C-alpha cells in the first residue's frame with residue numbers, strides 16, 4: 001500500500017465486514033473512494049429452491065439479525081404475490097405495525113452505533129439510555145404481534161398466524177402513547193448532537209449520478225420495476241481489478257443508474273427535502289422515527305382484534321415472479337419469488353445495503369480520509385445480506401467462473 | 408422428602424358454589440386462578456380449555472376471566488400440552504404475569520424452560536405455577552375404551568370422570584359406574600411409567616384430592632409465591648381450610664402413593680435399561 005491509499009478494513013460499528021479504500025492527495029483529501037463488501041456468501045436464496053412456499057420467510061429472515069423483520073416481510077410478501085394471495089385487512093395492519101415498530105428500533109440501534117461519533121462523555125450515557133428505552137418499548141410491539149422480536153414466527157404467507165387480543169391492543173396503544181414524549185425527546189437529542197458534532201456541512205454530499213429510490217412512503221408493496229433492473233458484477237464495476245475480485249456484491253442499477261436508498265432518499269422522494277450528506281442522513285433517520293411512529297399508531301388503532309388474519313390459500317399460484325418491496329431501515333429491501341407447481345422455482349433478494357454500495361465509496365470524496373468512516377456509518381450499512389459468489393482457482397486465486405450471480 | 412419441598416400442607420375447599428359446581432375436587436385450582444386474576448397477581452392464566460363440541464378433549468388456552476376459568480374447570484384424564492399455549496399467552500395475548508396449571512411433568516418442563524434460555528421472554532413471565540397431582544395420564548382413545556367399551560356409556564354422555572378408591576369412575580345422568588384400575592393399566596402413556604413425581608414437586612403450590620375427604624383437596628404450599636396467593640385467598644374468604652392432621656386419610660396416604668410412584672418408576676427404569684432402551688438421565 002502506498003501512502004496515497006488509505007484502507008479501513010473492516011469498517012466498524014456496522015453489521016458485516018467491508019473495506020473502505022480511499023486514494024488521497026498530499027493533504028489527505030479523498031480523491032477516489034471505493035467501498036465494498038468482503039462478507040462471504042449468504043446462499044439462502046439457493047437453500048429455499050424446491051422448498052414449499054412457507055419456507056422462504058423462515059429461512060430468509062435469517063439473512064440478517066439486524067433487520068430480520070423487513071426480510072421476513074419482504075419474503076412473505078413476495079410469496080403472497082407469486083401465489084396471488086390477497087391477505088386479510090387485519091393481517092395487513094398487523095404487518096404494517098410490526099414493520100413500523102421495528103424500523104424505530106433499528107434507527108435507535110444505529111444511534112447507539114454512531115453515539116461515539118456525535119457525543120462526548122457528557123452525553124453518551126444519556127444517549128444510550130434513551131436508545132435502550134425506545135428499543136425496549138418498540139421491540140415489545142414486535143414481540144407481541146409477530147411472535148418474536150428478532151426472527152418472528154407469526155408472519156406467514158397468507159397473512160399472520162394469529163390476531164392480537166383486545167387486552168394486548170390496549171396495552172400496546174397505552175405503552176406507545178406513553179413512549180411518545182420520550183421518542184420526541186430522543187429525536188431532538190440526536191438531531192442536536194448531530195448538528196453540534198462539528199461535521200463539515202457537505203460531508204458525504206457527493207452522490208454522483210445516483211437517483212433516490214423510494215417507491216413507497218411507508219411499509220411497502222408488491223410493485224417493482226424489474227424491467228429496469230441490471231445487476232453488474234463487481235469486476236465490471238470497479239476499475240481496480242484487485243477490488244473487483246475481492247468485492248462480494250453485485251451492483252444493482254435501475255435504468256443504468258445507482259439507486260440511493262435509506263432515510264435521506266425517503267425524505268427527498270416523499271417529503272421534498274433536498275439536503276444531502278452525512279448530516280442530512282442522520283437528521284432524516286431521526287425524523288423518520290416519528291414518521292414510523294405515526295404509521296404504527298394508525299395501524300394499531302385500525303386493527304380489528306376479532307378479525308381473521310389468515311387466508312386459505314392454495315399452492316398453485318400465478319406462476320409469475322412476485323415481489324416483496326419493503327421500506328426497511330436502511331432502504332428498500334426487495335425479495336422476489338416464483339412458485340411453480342407448489343415449490344419455490346426462483347428466489348432472489350436485493351437487499352438495502354446492496355443498493356447503496358456503489359454510492360457510499362464516492363460519497364467520501366472531497367474530504368479528509370479520516371472522515372470517511374463517518375460517511376459510511378451514516379448509511380448504516382448492513383452487509384451480512386449483500387453477497388455474491390465466484391469460483392477461484394485454489395492455486396493462483398484466479399477467477400475461474402464468475403457467473404454464479406444468483407447465489 | 409417424598410413430597411418434595413413444601414412449607415405447609417392443608418386440606419381445603421373453595422367457598423364459591425359456582426366453582427364447586429364445576430370443579431373436580433375442592434375447586435382450589437380455579438379459586439386460586441380467579442383470585443390471582445381479580446387481584447392483578449396474574450393478568451391471565453393458561454389452562455386446559457375444552458375443545459368446542461368435544462368436552463373430553465382438552466385444548467390448552469388462555470383464560471382472562473372468572474368465566475374462562477370456570478369453563479376449563481374439572482379434570483380431563485388425557486394429555487393437555489398446556490405449555491404449548493404459553494407462548495401465545497405472552498405474545499398475542501400480551502400477558503406479562505401468567506398463571507398456569509400443570510401436571511408434574513409439565514412443571515418440570517416449565518422449570519427447565521426457566522433455567523435454560525431456550526425461548527426469550529416466555530417462561531420468565533410465569534409467576535404462578537399450580538401443579539396438580541398425577542399418577543398417570545391416558546390417550547384420548549383410552550377414555551373411549553373405558554367409558555364406551557368397558558362401562559357401556561358413550562363418552563359424550565359422561566358428566567364427570569374421576570380416579571379414586573382404586574377405580575376409574577364415570578358419572579352419567581346421576582349414575583356412577585366404576586372400572587377397577589387393573590383394567591386401565593396398560594392404557595397409560597408409556598412415559599408415565601418412568602415418571603417419579605406424583606405431587607408436582609417443582610410447582611409454586613400443588614393440589615390434588617388424595618389425602619382429603621371427598622369434595623376437599625390436599626394442598627402443598629411450596630414457594631413464597633404459592634403460599635402468599637393461597638393465604639390471601641383464605642383471608643379473602645374464598646377458600647376454607649382444615650388442618651391436614653385432622654382429616655382422613657391425611658398425608659400418610661399421599662406419602663405412600665408418592666413413594667410408590669418413585670419406586671415403580673425406578674424399577675421400570677431399571678427394566679428399560681436392561682433391555683438396552685434409552686432412558687432419561689435426570690427425572
Ligand SMILES: Cc1cc2nc3c(=O)[nH]c(=O)nc-3n(C[C@H](O)[C@H](O)[C@H](O)COP(=O)(O)OP(=O)(O)OC[C@H]3O[C@@H](n4cnc5c(N)ncnc54)[C@H](O)[C@@H]3O)c2cc1C
Nearest residue numbers: 430431432434435436437455481482483541542615616617
Ligand atoms: C391426568 C391427571 C391425573 C391426575 N391424577 C391424580 C391423582 O392420582 N391423585 C390426585 O389426587 N389428583 C390427581 N389429579 C388431579 C385432580 O384430578 C384435580 O385436577 C385436582 O385435584 C384439582 O382439582 P380442583 O377441583 O382444585 O381443580 P379445578 O378447579 O377443577 O380445576 C382443574 C384445572 O386443571 C386443568 N386440567 C384439567 N385437565 C387437565 C390435564 N389433562 N392436564 C393439565 N391440566 C388439566 C383445568 O384446566 C383446570 O384449570 C389428576 C389430574 C390429571 C389431569
Ligand code: SF4
Nearest residue numbers: 512541543544599602
Ligand atoms: S404421570 Fe408423570 S409423565 Fe404421566 S402425565 Fe402425570 S406427571 Fe406427566
